Structures are given as C-alpha cells and as structure tokens.
Amino acid sequence: MPMSHRTYKQVIQRRLVGKEGGERVRELRSILDELPGYLNGPYADLRKWVNQQIDESRTRTRAVHRDSIQIRREGAAQVALVGPPNAGKSSLLQALSEVQIKIGNYAFTTLRPVPALTRIGGVLVQLVEIPGLIEGATEDRGGGRALLGVLRGADAIVYCHDAGAPLDGLLQVRAEVAAAGIDLPAILAATKADDAPPGALERLCDKVPDLKVLGVSVLDDESLEKLKEEVWKLTGLIRVYLRHDGQTETEPVPLDPGATVLDVAASIHKDVAASFRGARVWGPSARFPGQQVGRAHCVLDGDTVEVLT
Ligand SMILES: Nc1nc2c(ncn2[C@@H]2O[C@H](COP(=O)(O)OP(=O)(O)OP(=O)(O)O)[C@@H](O)[C@H]2O)c(=O)[nH]1
Ligand SMILES: [Mg+2]
Structure with a gap:
C-alpha cells in the first residue's frame, strides 16, 4: 500500500535532517525522482514543496559562499x-x-x-x-x-x-x-x-x-x-639561518622584523630560550663575523645565528 502523503512528507523531512547546501539539494532531487508524478492533489503539492526547498537551499548555499570565503593560512605570510x-x-x-x-x-x-x-x-x-x-x-x-x-x-x-x-x-x-x-x-x-x-x-x-x-x-x-x-x-619578514655544531642549516627561520637573538632561541624551542646564555652572529647585523651578542641584539635579514646555552 502506498504511503499517505502526510507520512511521506514526514519521511522526507527526516531524510533532510542535518543536510545542508549541495548535499541537501541532492537529497531533495532524489526525493523528487521518487515522488509519484500526480499533476494535482496532495502529491502535486508535496512536489511543489520539495521544489521550494530546493530553491531555498540553493539561495542559502549561495549566500553562505558569498558572505565569506575561508582560505586556510599556511606558510610564513x-x-x-x-x-x-x-x-x-x-x-x-x-x-x-x-x-x-x-x-x-x-x-x-x-x-x-x-x-x-x-x-x-x-x-x-x-x-x-x-x-x-x-x-x-x-x-x-x-x-x-x-x-x-x-x-x-x-x-x-x-x-x-x-x-x-x-x-x-x-x-x-x-x-x-x-x-x-x-x-x-x-x-x-x-x-x-x-x-x-x-x-x-x-x-x-x-x-x-x-x-x-x-x-x-x-x-x-x-x-x-x-x-x-x-x-x-x-x-616584511626576515630570514635567519641557524647554526649549531659548526653547521649552518640550509632552511632559514622566518621572523618578524625587530626580532632579537632571544626570539631566535625561542623559535627553536622554549627550553633553548630558557637556557639562553648569549649568541654568536654572522651577517648583516654582526659588526664582525661570529660577534658574540646578548639577548637584546636585533637580528637582520640574512643573519646566521648560533645560540649559546
Ligand atoms: N605570452 C604570455 N602569455 C601569458 C603569460 N601569462 C599568462 N599568459 C596568457 O594569458 C592568458 C590568461 O592567463 P590566466 O593565467 O588564466 O589569467 P588570469 O588572470 O588567471 O585570468 P582569470 O582567472 O580569468 O581572471 C592565458 O592565455 C595565458 O596563457 C605570459 O607570461 N606570457
Ligand atoms: Mg585565473
């Protein structure tokens, strides 16, 4: 025996629970395919209702997309x-x-x-x-x-x-x-x-x-x-190369301008920052290669830093 149109509507509503956007539209479309194709009467009304739901879901999807698009930030900038x-x-x-x-x-x-x-x-x-x-x-x-x-x-x-x-x-x-x-x-x-x-x-x-x-x-x-x-x-970022055990790493650390050698240490690990005793610096911010500096020394783009712990 076919379902009454009232029961049918409840079944449809249950099928739509938790479905949003494109998923909701797809579900509504397959419901439409399954509906008896009467031109008049309660099933025709049900069909009209499903079509309305499709339109509303579409508008909502578009509205969501238009109001905001999220791009997940990756990388240093x-x-x-x-x-x-x-x-x-x-x-x-x-x-x-x-x-x-x-x-x-x-x-x-x-x-x-x-x-x-x-x-x-x-x-x-x-x-x-x-x-x-x-x-x-x-x-x-x-x-x-x-x-x-x-x-x-x-x-x-x-x-x-x-x-x-x-x-x-x-x-x-x-x-x-x-x-x-x-x-x-x-x-x-x-x-x-x-x-x-x-x-x-x-x-x-x-x-x-x-x-x-x-x-x-x-x-x-x-x-x-x-x-x-x-x-x-x-x-606006600066690149600093880390040096340890006489070796300089090939990939630099990106830092905000104005970063100090203590910030460099913190970028390695908070324990390194905690046991910081000073640093040696080569490059643009060093007065001479391997200059020994205190925690407040500001690094510059292209510096190489060895943290002393
Ligand atoms: N000769 C030459 N053609 C280029 C160069 N860069 C892009 N084109 C051509 O310019 C056309 C448009 O390139 P797209 O990269 O799609 O341009 P778009 O700014 O992304 O365009 P939309 O996404 O439509 O806004 C293509 O036919 C490319 O092949 C270039 O350096 N030299
Ligand atoms: Mg393009």
Missing part, C-alpha cells in the same frame, strides 16, 4: 595576486608553485580564490589568486564582497596587469580595493612581458608611480625569481 580578468594571475600562481590550475585566454577562468605555496629562499609563503574583482565589487558585484574579505586578511598584494593591455582594468581593480578600505604593501607585476609592445613597461611606471613595477613573464625564469624576491620583501 599570505600574499594576494590581484588584477583584472585574464591578467595572467593563474599563470603566475602555477609558475611559482606546484599547483595545477586552469588557465584560459578569456576572462573569469578562475572563479574562487586559489591558494598555493611557494618557496622563497627556503621559506614557504602562501600566494592566493583573487579572481574576478570587477567594477562594483565593493557593492558585491561578482560576489566581490567575499573576495575582498579574503583580500583583507592577506599580508600584501601583488597587482597583476597585462603589460600590453589598457590601464583601465587595473585602475578599476585598485579603485575597488581602495573603496573597500584595504591598504596593504603592494607591488605591480607587469605580466606577459615577453609579449609586451616596446616601451610598455616604462609607460606603466609613469602611470602608476606609487607602485614598484616589475616586468614578468612565465617564460622567463629570471623574472620569476626577481618577483619572488620582491614578494619576500613585501612580507
């Missing part, structure tokens, strides 16, 4: 790649990391922020492509508010602009970022430098005097290395 559609952001992300990402010669290839880790001088830094920031983003056009939300959480910005393209795309993006009240350390990567008309880079420097401009091409490894160094400078 987070640097956003920001620029008009088709500027070459994904191509840079791919060239600088291991990530496999869709690249297309059209606008809006990337629809959501994509994070990837890049290794700069032995330190991992997270790059995040922020796609599709368009005019009106601050008013949430193109889901702009959530994208700007991700950007707000970043430590610095690499603006990306096709060196051979008209400037308005970049100016619009910068206007949206400014309108959102986001003011982060930034540089401008003039992308596709291999393809740019002569003098394009110079013209860009003139028109965007407030940003350091760097010509880059994914076909030119040297330009990518230079970009990485500039990204590192943007993070």
Whole structure:
C-alpha cells in the first residue's frame, strides 16, 4: 500500500535532517525522482514543496559562499595576486608553485580564490589568486564582497596587469580595493612581458608611480625569481639561518622584523630560550663575523645565528 502523503512528507523531512547546501539539494532531487508524478492533489503539492526547498537551499548555499570565503593560512605570510580578468594571475600562481590550475585566454577562468605555496629562499609563503574583482565589487558585484574579505586578511598584494593591455582594468581593480578600505604593501607585476609592445613597461611606471613595477613573464625564469624576491620583501619578514655544531642549516627561520637573538632561541624551542646564555652572529647585523651578542641584539635579514646555552 502506498504511503499517505502526510507520512511521506514526514519521511522526507527526516531524510533532510542535518543536510545542508549541495548535499541537501541532492537529497531533495532524489526525493523528487521518487515522488509519484500526480499533476494535482496532495502529491502535486508535496512536489511543489520539495521544489521550494530546493530553491531555498540553493539561495542559502549561495549566500553562505558569498558572505565569506575561508582560505586556510599556511606558510610564513599570505600574499594576494590581484588584477583584472585574464591578467595572467593563474599563470603566475602555477609558475611559482606546484599547483595545477586552469588557465584560459578569456576572462573569469578562475572563479574562487586559489591558494598555493611557494618557496622563497627556503621559506614557504602562501600566494592566493583573487579572481574576478570587477567594477562594483565593493557593492558585491561578482560576489566581490567575499573576495575582498579574503583580500583583507592577506599580508600584501601583488597587482597583476597585462603589460600590453589598457590601464583601465587595473585602475578599476585598485579603485575597488581602495573603496573597500584595504591598504596593504603592494607591488605591480607587469605580466606577459615577453609579449609586451616596446616601451610598455616604462609607460606603466609613469602611470602608476606609487607602485614598484616589475616586468614578468612565465617564460622567463629570471623574472620569476626577481618577483619572488620582491614578494619576500613585501612580507616584511626576515630570514635567519641557524647554526649549531659548526653547521649552518640550509632552511632559514622566518621572523618578524625587530626580532632579537632571544626570539631566535625561542623559535627553536622554549627550553633553548630558557637556557639562553648569549649568541654568536654572522651577517648583516654582526659588526664582525661570529660577534658574540646578548639577548637584546636585533637580528637582520640574512643573519646566521648560533645560540649559546
Ligand atoms: N605570452 C604570455 N602569455 C601569458 C603569460 N601569462 C599568462 N599568459 C596568457 O594569458 C592568458 C590568461 O592567463 P590566466 O593565467 O588564466 O589569467 P588570469 O588572470 O588567471 O585570468 P582569470 O582567472 O580569468 O581572471 C592565458 O592565455 C595565458 O596563457 C605570459 O607570461 N606570457
Ligand atoms: Mg585565473
């Protein structure tokens, strides 16, 4: 005997408990497939109700995605790649990391922020492509508010602009970022430098005097290395190499500027900091190689430190 429509509705509701977003929509769709296909009467009403539920779940899913997008922070700093559609952001992300990402010669290839880790001088830094920031983003056009939300959480910005393209795309993006009240350390990567008309880079420097401009091409490894160094400078962090038993580690420790040798010790272990007796320093902050210093000595980018315990 077929179920009464009332019981059926209860069964449906029970099947939906705890299901949200896409999962809820999928469940509702399969319920729809199973429903008797009467055109009138209680089962037709039930069908209408299920369809309404699908619409509501969809709107809710979209609303959740639009209000906020979470990018899990990884690495020593987070640097956003920001620029008009088709500027070459994904191509840079791919060239600088291991990530496999869709690249297309059209606008809006990337629809959501994509994070990837890049290794700069032995330190991992997270790059995040922020796609599709368009005019009106601050008013949430193109889901702009959530994208700007991700950007707000970043430590610095690499603006990306096709060196051979008209400037308005970049100016619009910068206007949206400014309108959102986001003011982060930034540089401008003039992308596709291999393809740019002569003098394009110079013209860009003139028109965007407030940003350091760097010509880059994914076909030119040297330009990518230079970009990485500039990204590192943007993070404002310093790299310190640890030395023990006469050996210097190849991978440096990232530290905030102004860090002392005691902070270096603490980055190794709190016990090391506790038994700290001083340190020896080589490099930019040392008056001479191997200078012995006290706990308050500030280290600089590129220093090598041996903690004495
Ligand atoms: N010649 C040349 N072409 C490039 C370079 N970088 C990217 N491109 C091309 O530019 C187009 C757009 O590249 P994407 O990396 O998808 O650009 P995007 O900024 O991520 O674009 P959206 O995600 O759509 O906003 C592709 O056809 C790339 O092959 C480059 O250094 N040189
Ligand atoms: Mg892209």
